[in-house]
Amino acid sequence: ILTKPDLVDKGTEANVVDIVRNIVVELRKGYMIVKCRGQKDINDKLTLDDAITKEKAFFEDHEQFRSLPQLRKDVEMKLSNTMQHLKIYSSGVPIAYDEKVMFMIEKINKFCNHTRSLTTGEEPQNILSGKRYITKVRKEFTDWNSFLDKNVSNFRDFLRDEVLCFDESYRGRELPGFVNYKTFESLVKNEIVKLEEPAIQKLTTVTGT
Template sequence: MKGEVHSHEESIRPYIDLIDTLRSVGIHKDLALPTIAVIGDQSSGKSSVLEALSGVALPRGTGIVTRCPLELRLKKKTSGVSWKAVLSYRDRKTEFVDSTLVGNYIETAQNEVAGRGVGICDDLITLEVTSPDVCDLTLRVPVKGQPDDIENKIKSLIMKFIEKHETINMVVVPCNIDIATTALKMVQEVDPEGKRTVAILTKPDLLDKGTEKNILNIVHNKVIPLRKGYIMVKCRGQQQIDDEIPLEEATNLERDFFQNHDYFRSLLKEDKATIKCLAVKLTQHLVDHIKKSLPQLNEKITQLWGVKNELKECGPPQEGAKQFLTEAHEILQILFFSQTLKRFNDEIKSLSSGELITEKNVFVQLRAEFKKWGDHLNRTKTSCHYIITTHFFDVVSQFFRNYSVLQSIAKIVVQRMADQLPMISLFMLKQTAEILSIDMLNLLDGANVPV
């Protein structure tokens, strides 16, 4: 099955990989890490939403279905793999390439971790899915079940996830029930201002006629305001699942539903409807949350490093502790370094876009330099077209191959050199090319480019 995807950006995956790596080495045991927790009451449509996002069928049924916290790691990979999954829990790891086996593997893992029956446990089960048809995203699904005699234990386990400020709470709420009585009520206890909560409204096809405007008021943040807002989706119903309607077809049916709906078609233009919109927004919410959390996370790891040094006086550390802290600290330092480079690169791209004519713009300064070259060339005579175009322009284009405007200017300069410069040796030509390269780099270094 295919999950919903969005256009992949190279800037997304490193942030999610960083947090996944930190969690894999166990740092989440001491520090809370940014994550998205998926919360929803029984039959809220949570499994259908996760299925649409990931393309994998999670356990369904009545009673307690998810009896252990499940971390769902989705990794988009466009080459080298069609679909692959790795299920990890405790010290076990199982790799498989058949998506239809996901439910069986998760059920087996839950039986081993929480025991058979209706027992629940807070031991984490991780399912990592790599595919060209998923979005880059990591979700954490706490336990869920019926409000029987274990209601308090279930709530306690869920609260462990959602009360942390590093957690984005994704609440799945059916449209056809009172939103104030849903899992959103529990989330409001830990996030009363709705700063880190996004709500997913499901089952819009089951609404009673005449209540559509009330739902629109909810979506537009007029009832229970949420900083990250509301998104409405229509996933496969039980009948479509029984009829084995594929997810690709269900996605088209979902869009048709909203386009033809008298009240909800406007939500498409507002980017507040469909699984595709949800996938894009969840990924962006998570990456933004990670970026905001990194400074505090780095500070906390530094504090742990200091505590480690103080503990030296109490005796040698346990085997592996030093390596763990070192790896975690190095990972964060590398990420901060990459962030600095990215900011510098973004500034350079902005200043070299050729669109804004300002004194700081690199192109303005480059044009001035090229004018000096042009004036000099106009005073010379030449004919060595082949050598120049073969060797000299190759060097120039390597430095500016991404900038079409500068390439055009470079072509003019090379043509003038080919027409006017006297015959020179290949050695002298390479020297000239190197001088030009150095001039360009010096110009960039000397430009007033903020970092």
């Protein structure tokens, strides 16, 4: 708990704000800052209610410290939103063993049903945010299919040229138009290597959708 913010040297208020925000020295439960009654306030018999009002006015009017009440409001709003989201996931894990087993079975079933609904485009309306997942993924795979078609066409032309070159320079007992198996395998492997990076990028895009 930090006290006497009104006695902070001018120009160092920003450092105090960083401390309260748990940036300088991190504490698990963070910091609080208060402006208590000074000796003069006590001598003047300032009541606690009036002291709280005076404290609130001090923080709201101070150029640097006025951000702290807003920070509290932001935290309270995020906490409220988080609590609303947590309600979706029902209660916590039960204590009794039998109840734990049923709890786990229920969660697994819900997960499987949710995954199945995603793949069939039937996810519940209450969890939708914009387009359905399958709609987003369908576009990605449509683009991927076009990319593969283009590469297959290029590879077909490349393979034809390689077969002609093989026939002219390296063909042994193989029939005309048929390359050695190891040569063909090497050509295909090289093509697969070229597709590896685009495939990983597409997978990353889909999983992040």
